[in-house]
Amino acid sequence: MKNKYTYLCLCFSFVFSFLSSNNIFAQDNDALLIRQIYDETLTKGQAYSQLEYLCKKIGGRLSGSPAAAAAVEFTRYVMDSMKLDNVYLQPVMVPHWVRGQKEVGKILNSRKIGSKDIEVCALGNSVGTGKGGITANLLEVKNFDELKALGKEKVEGKIIFFNRPMDATKFNTFEAYGGAANQRGSGASEAAKLGAIGVIVRSLASNIDDILHTGSTNYQLNVPKIPAVAISTKNAEFLSSLLKSDSTVSFYFETHCQMLPDILSYNVIGEIKGSEKPEEIIVVGGHLDSWDLGEGAHDDGTGCMQSIEVLRIFKALNIKPKRTIRAVMYMNEENGLRGGLEYAKVALEKKEKHIAAMESDRGGFTPREFTTEADEKTLKKMQKWATLFEPYGISAIKQGGGGADISPLKNQNTVLIGYVPDSQRYFDVHHTSADTFDKVSPRELALGAGAMAALAYLIAQYGL
């Protein structure tokens, strides 16, 4: 048995080798070029120092803020100095939400502890309470079903406390985030429908700690807009345990945030024209805006700087891609997605042909995978490249999400691709004051840029 089987294997293997020898030859050359790409970014990469500028000199850059305008100018300047074929700004009107003076939160009338300050931060896009704040009894719920079961009578006039944790047992923290995020996104409107006057949302965090996580809340049409704040996971645990024995406790919070009129901003775009099929475009991108609490390092300074680094690598190694590679810093992913929507709209108007769009918006952590929304045939084609990435920590190219900013390109037959770094640390810092430059590792950042450049190169050479 063993001998026959071995013989059979050898035959298969010979035929297979013969059929694929051209392919193997090409892969050898590709492997060498990809080695050069990684060497370039690991030894001469610019993404880290550019990120330092973006984080430390410009900082948090919410859409419409002066810092966001500075980030537009900075990234345009950086790409301008790279002698690309084309660098331009794409105008887009964006929401202009401002946090205003620092929020205040307080537990009141507790039989057990009297009153106690509790740090809160307004959720993005939230209306403010204005001076005097709001005060009401609290009702804790874990989800919308529990909320609805309480009914209008109980909810009316109350502050709803959404306290469903992210599921720590999920290895992929984005899954855990997905399982908890509707409290922040829709909690205010769901509570308002039943007459609540405000909501407190447990921070969407992987750990029990003191960090406040902001993020968008989305008001539904024709539902009263009520103020929404986040509290830390540690305070959420505390408040929940207090309410178990002291249900008449009330809560006061005061926020001064407001939505101002839309304001002009820009997507920042740079490109290297394809030498053979310039009309076929491959986007690499991230979003330039960030929340205001931190420096927008992992979300998403890293994705932007990696995208610029992809172009820099091509220039430094004098690689002439057959198809056009375009880096796009999208504006306003965080609280409107206007940049992504505008980009896709203009692409359609100009009849541009985007064969692929890749986004890095999961932090600048160590590489793990690429995910794609491609059909089976295209996925199979991409998976033939998988071995080229194995030496650099990428263990899979598989089905999965692309990214928010590139999602509007989906109905233009664009293959959407997500660069997927390790997810374990992302929700330690996501949307918080802790999302700072010092949390980024230079090597992890560079390896991400290398991965993106290598995949962009392969798509540019072979299409999809």
Added chain:
Amino acid sequence: MKNKYTYLCLCFSFVFSFLSSNNIFAQDNDALLIRQIYDETLTKGQAYSQLEYLCKKIGGRLSGSPAAAAAVEFTRYVMDSMKLDNVYLQPVMVPHWVRGQKEVGKILNSRKIGSKDIEVCALGNSVGTGKGGITANLLEVKNFDELKALGKEKVEGKIIFFNRPMDATKFNTFEAYGGAANQRGSGASEAAKLGAIGVIVRSLASNIDDILHTGSTNYQLNVPKIPAVAISTKNAEFLSSLLKSDSTVSFYFETHCQMLPDILSYNVIGEIKGSEKPEEIIVVGGHLDSWDLGEGAHDDGTGCMQSIEVLRIFKALNIKPKRTIRAVMYMNEENGLRGGLEYAKVALEKKEKHIAAMESDRGGFTPREFTTEADEKTLKKMQKWATLFEPYGISAIKQGGGGADISPLKNQNTVLIGYVPDSQRYFDVHHTSADTFDKVSPRELALGAGAMAALAYLIAQYGL
């Protein structure tokens, strides 16, 4: 062709399924138990808060220091309170090196810059210069061949500046470290053989930054002991560029470190006795000592706390392992390995049978692999378990190193296993003041403990 091939495949697959159905059934149960192990540590893990105590209340704990003694007591206390079958200290005499008052370094007589302070730190085990320091011209070399080529005449009376960087293009930073580490370990003696009076070693670091990396230097027998210091990679680059145009520059440094007489310390050991084969022992371990500059967080507080967590998980889930699981906090990995040597010596004297020893001493980062020094047959057996780890980020069980502390067990027929987390950030903090608690992610730490517990469980149930 296609149909015949499909048929053949189906046949193979049927036969294979039939033969391995028992195995698959066992794997299903194992998968469920491993899920429980990870759930336990991800939701109720103690390693992170214990590490906080070790780092923030005890801190850096070089062998022979009061902090090392405190770490012994702390880990014994923690394991004592876990109701294990056995907790004990294993005495071992360890080197007692002390840094003394803060080191001073200075560039002198530069035609270009005059004099300039340069931060230095003594290498571990180095002799000190004593008061007044040493001053001499510098000779830069990249390796021992260059040093030898210079010859006695040129080297005599000089300070040798070893300046070979870690190779940033290597994905695995431990390979890059391995390629540069002999400058630190043997540079002093190699230079002394040719009459040098001191050495400066470029920090073994992944990045160009201001951080000083200490670590052992090992004096050879019958070679004069000359003082050795490290400078940061940024200063190494600076000094190198200065020397190119200003070769007569000299350097002064003053260190007050010294080696005191050996002192009594301990390995700290706790175990759960096997229910069926208690005489077969599986070690999980890390080293309790650390360098003095930082808090010994990733090196190797994380490995110790993960090892204790393995036992805690077994207790919490009431898993009765068939074989004995023993957690060992080794003393003195950093500048002597006495703990590891003593442990193996005692094991031999007691005729203990160690079937496997697993070490976590590559930082508490996100999981990647297990490596083992096992023979092919044993490796194949372990690789059958690989799919059980895939959901938790471990992509391979493969040939590779175990760990320094467990290495003396090798000639006792023990299968040595290394827990291998991601390596990208390790040499940002290794042996430095930056190796602090805040650099550790709670989830990454817990996932490592889960991986170690799961593999220990499989070995305990099925042997090797």
